Amino acid sequence: MNGVVILGAGHAGSQLAVSLRAEGYGGPVTLIDASDALPYHKPPLSKTFLMDPEARPQPLRAAQAYEAAGVMRLTGRVDAIDPAARTVTLAGRLLPYDDLVLATGARNRMLPDLAGAANVHCLRDLADAQRLRDALPGAQRVTVIGGGFIGLETAAALAGTGRSVTVLEAAPRVLARVAAPETSARVEATLAGLGVTLRTGWVGRGWRRESDRVTAIQGDGEEIACDLVLVGIGAEADTALARAAGIACNRGILTDAGLRTGAPHVWAIGDAAETPHWQLDGAAVRIESVQNATDQARHLARQLATGWTEPFRTVPWFWSDIGPLKLQIAGLAARADRRILRDEGARMAVFHLEGDRLVAVETLGSPADHMLARQMLEAGRTPPDGVLLEGPAAIKGWLAAA
Amino acid sequence: MPMITFVEPDGTLREVPALAGESLMAAATRANVAGIIGECGGSAMCATCHCYLVSGDLPAPGPLEAETIEFVAQNTRPESRLTCQITATEALEGLVLQVAPR
Incomplete structure (x- = not known):
């Protein structure tokens, strides 16, 4: 048994490695990254890490967590993947796999x-x-x-x-x-x-x-x-290995709703993957966020460990800490045709609707609205405009009552 | 370097050193305390570092922490805290926190 080989130890790859074991996967799990750093949180790099010369990267999880899960961490550059032979070439050495996961992330433009x-x-x-x-x-x-x-x-x-x-x-x-x-x-x-x-x-x-x-x-x-x-002009999915192996890519590595690429036994998750989205009638989208990376990783872990298969479907959410502002976004606003603004100064919420349906919510300084937005989007429920305008307590009450 | 005690979900006591200035979530994840995930890295977004204050004194939660506890965390209690929002200082020596179930 050659097990699962994961390329890229960012938020997605690291999560997948430990989740595979948590879901009961019994085979070898190999996590390969170009860097030998213990996988770390990326969001603090533009804030706390930058500001404190003494700050160290914040590990996603302790080294013992990988050891306890029996994850083999390898460092090196992967030169090629061969879906027909089911091998990856790591620093000139062939490594066989049963399943290969491309969690290669994105590169800055x-x-x-x-x-x-x-x-x-x-x-x-x-x-x-x-x-x-x-x-x-x-x-x-x-x-x-x-x-x-x-x-x-x-x-x-x-x-x-x-x-x-x-x-x-x-x-x-x-x-x-x-x-x-x-x-x-x-x-x-x-x-x-x-x-x-x-x-x-x-x-x-x-x-x-x-x-x-x-x-x-x-x-x-x-x-x-x-x-x-x-x-800081955005990023592009790291699709080089996939393209070289003839795996279909667009803006990212194309997958179906179950995170399968066009090649058998090859999967893609996280920033690198372009996946059909339930909020866009199945149109494929590439999402760069911690939530998308870790939720896709958990979804794929369950599929690989148990044979269970379901379309990936989560409410996307995202945050950005810009100085004293906490900006939070839930859902995808791409197809919205109107919006409702509730502005109370320090606390602000923008509700995006497609017709009568809530599709996304942006909040500034209002975690309550953000969390309620995730609940509403998950449940597919849209309160009347007046309830949205009234505030979090009204939304919470409407959700509980209806 | 204050020592913080975490009570893991199975009752195991873990005494963990925290570096001044880091969050208690960061100290706990570094030490692999069971049940402390810290998925959002300390932005009070995910409530996967939720604990109950068992003994010791802490400043009251700020609005961000309080609201996230109210709307995200499960099994909340009056003594619920998000450890990512608590910065380690010498004054926290001996603090005891119990990892909340999810």
Whole structure:
């Protein structure tokens, strides 16, 4: 028995490894990653880890947890996978499997012109975070390219340290692809209050370089001088091994609702997977979140351990800590055609509806609304607009009564 | 380095050292305390680090912690806490927390 081989020890791969055993899987479990670091939480890398030079990465679970589950952790680069022979090539050595799970995650997009410059950074894994943290002492003027989650979380964290922080965003507002205009406005106001300079609608014209450093970002008729540049313009699924093996990929590695790829005995989970979604009538979507990674891992663990098979179906949820703001999102707003705003200042909720059906909820500073949103979406229930507008107590009461 | 005692779901007592400044959830996961998952990494999102305060003094939960306990945690009690929201200090020496069932 060759067991399950998992490529990638991020949130998804690590969860799958221990969940397989918890579900009663009896065969070998091998977890392979390019890094030998004990698998760690990624979200703190843009916040607490960055701010404290002494901080260590926060392990997802103790080393003993893998030992207790009989998980073999291997470090190295996987050069190829061969679904026909059911092998992976790890550092030139062939490793056979019964089932292979691609939990290869995503890679940051980089602006090609900036790649390789000594003071240009991106932020995804521990190596990125360490490199950025090491560079901070010499960086007074920080420019963040991209007003997405990573960029804004980092900008907020750095603004509190006396640095001059500028965020450049091409869209008319930050978080334009992922949040309602009301949410963007509140985030922008909060960042401005922290002293972050926001330049939305930014039209990039180039960069000024001196030897191996970028010293200024050029826009229309102006230049923004910088000591350090953080590029946060999104990520792309790491599909290289799958594509090379002839496994169908689109934006991610394509799977069916049971997380199977196009190749027998090969599965994909987490940021790398593009999977049919129940909220989109089965259209495939790639979701980058801790919740999606760990829930897909648990789902697949049960399938591989027990033979049980069901479509993957969870309410997606997500959070971002941007300075003092806690932004929480439940559901997918892609198909919403109207929204309801409840704004009580420190506490705010945006309800996205598709016709009469609630499909997503964004909250700022209101965990109660977020948790209720997850319950409503899970149950497929939508209270009347008036109940949503009234507040969490009313929603809770409506859910209990109806 | 304060020593915190966790009572695991099967009743085992685990005395765990916490580094000043880290959360008690981080200390517990590092020591592999049974039943403390900390899935969200300490953002008060998942309530998988839910414990009951058995003995010792703690500042009252903030609004984020209190609301997450009320709406997410199962088997809540008046002494429910999210250990990811409790920062280790020397003053916590001898604190006893019981891992809540889920």
